[in-house]
Amino acid sequence: MNAAIYTLGCKVNQYESQALRELLEREGFSVVAPDEDADVYIVNSCTVTAVADQKTRQRVRRCKREHPDSIVVLTGCMAQAFPKDAEALPEADIILGHRSQAQLPALLAEYQKFGKRVVRVPAHESKEPFTGARITTFDERTRACVKIEDGCNRFCSYCVIPYARGRVRSKPLEELKAELEAVAAKGYREVVLIGINLSAYGQDSGKTFPDAVRLANSIDGIDRVRLGSLEPDHLTDAVIDALAGCEKLCGQFHISLQSGCDRTLKRMNRRYTAAEYRALAQKLRAAFPDCTLTTDVMVGFCGETDDDFEESLRFMESIGFEKLHVFPYSVREGTKAAALPGHLPKRVKDERAARMLQLGDELRKRFFTSQIGQTVRVLFESAPKEGVYTGYTANYLPVQAKSDEDLCGKEIAVRVTGVGNGDCVIGTVCEN
Numbered sequence: 001m002n003a004a005i006y007t008l009g010c011k012v013n014q015y016e017s018q019a020l021r022e023l024l025e026r027e028g029f030s031v032v033a034p035d036e037d038a039d040v041y042i043v044n045s046c047t048v049t050a051v052a053d054q055k056t057r058q059r060v061r062r063c064k065r066e067h068p069d070s071i072v073v074l075t076g077c078m079a080q081a082f083p084k085d086a087e088a089l090p091e092a093d094i095i096l097g098h099r100s101q102a103q104l105p106a107l108l109a110e111y112q113k114f115g116k117r118v119v120r121v122p123a124h125e126s127k128e129p130f131t132g133a134r135i136t137t138f139d140e141r142t143r144a145c146v147k148i149e150d151g152c153n154r155f156c157s158y159c160v161i162p163y164a165r166g167r168v169r170s171k172p173l174e175e176l177k178a179e180l181e182a183v184a185a186k187g188y189r190e191v192v193l194i195g196i197n198l199s200a201y202g203q204d205s206g207k208t209f210p211d212a213v214r215l216a217n218s219i220d221g222i223d224r225v226r227l228g229s230l231e232p233d234h235l236t237d238a239v240i241d242a243l244a245g246c247e248k249l250c251g252q253f254h255i256s257l258q259s260g261c262d263r264t265l266k267r268m269n270r271r272y273t274a275a276e277y278r279a280l281a282q283k284l285r286a287a288f289p290d291c292t293l294t295t296d297v298m299v300g301f302c303g304e305t306d307d308d309f310e311e312s313l314r315f316m317e318s319i320g321f322e323k324l325h326v327f328p329y330s331v332r333e334g335t336k337a338a339a340l341p342g343h344l345p346k347r348v349k350d351e352r353a354a355r356m357l358q359l360g361d362e363l364r365k366r367f368f369t370s371q372i373g374q375t376v377r378v379l380f381e382s383a384p385k386e387g388v389y390t391g392y393t394a395n396y397l398p399v400q401a402k403s404d405e406d407l408c409g410k411e412i413a414v415r416v417t418g419v420g421n422g423d424c425v426i427g428t429v430c431e432n
């Protein structure tokens, strides 16, 4: 049988789709590209925003409309957090929660035998162990994302993730070691450690986040260790010192801030103040001189006044982030914020998002311009377009350079000569 997987959402979902792919291939399925004809279509859903839910529904309906004889499987965060909404989609033949993904081959056989809809969405439990299949490869050529943590205990007032993902669970270090060795053996020189609340790693197992980073740092064949999104208050002085001791760790930190205004942070139930975040940024820049800081910022959260927004905007500029990921607040059913007063009209959210994005573009341009004249080491990853290769530095500067030599998978010195058209700088390969 042929199967195709549509993945919505974050790197953790992409990792789980890869694990599903390898599981199906072990069971004799051929996994084809999503736009190809298949007997089974799997939609690995996201529910972080209302738009994500809408995209999930559209994809499920489209799969069945275009392939009426196929089996459509709906899994992922939308199915887990809102099983009733998932069941309301008649086009979904099989509905799977996260804890049932490993049973997919058996449930496909059950559906084929009895032709009856299959729904398996067991709720997450408090003492649930870390489960899920492992990966040996990833759909990128140079960098492999490896999930080490699942779940979140935070319940930020706007966020539906803890309801979809359950409590913090950490991958045992022995299993992580085996998985990292497997991807290194497949030629991946860079690994990205990811999770739902990555820096909460070990809260359930007595291990610590630095334990996992040190382990990745020790694997032969892996030259770069990159980190997914981090929570500010998990990055204590001791954690920063431990991370600074990992020589393969990339100096690129994506630390979710959400707002630069303390009144808004309080209503979001975030566990730090703007001043504490600023102090953290200073400590990281001291410990990792060339590091870059990027962040998530939400605009238009309920009760955010014009002054609150202006304060947040000024704060983002004062930190001098190298990139901003901007999200207009999206009301999620069942979250505390959904019941808070002061929800703002879409027009206001869109205006604030446009201004924050404009600032983000200016900060990005400043970062790129500051790199001109520098010589940087770039790990080239994608196949060339018209002889132009693209790659990233350790601090995640995207660089394009022309070469007649195959640069894929190679780490090369490049002199930055200018800002590129797209989201990158351009440079010339330095003679070794």
Ligand code: SF4
Residues within 6 Å of the ligand: 152, 153, 154, 155, 156, 159, 160, 161, 162, 196, 197, 231
């Ligand atoms: S830390 Fe907050 S925003 Fe992040 S997943 Fe947990 S509840 Fe959601």
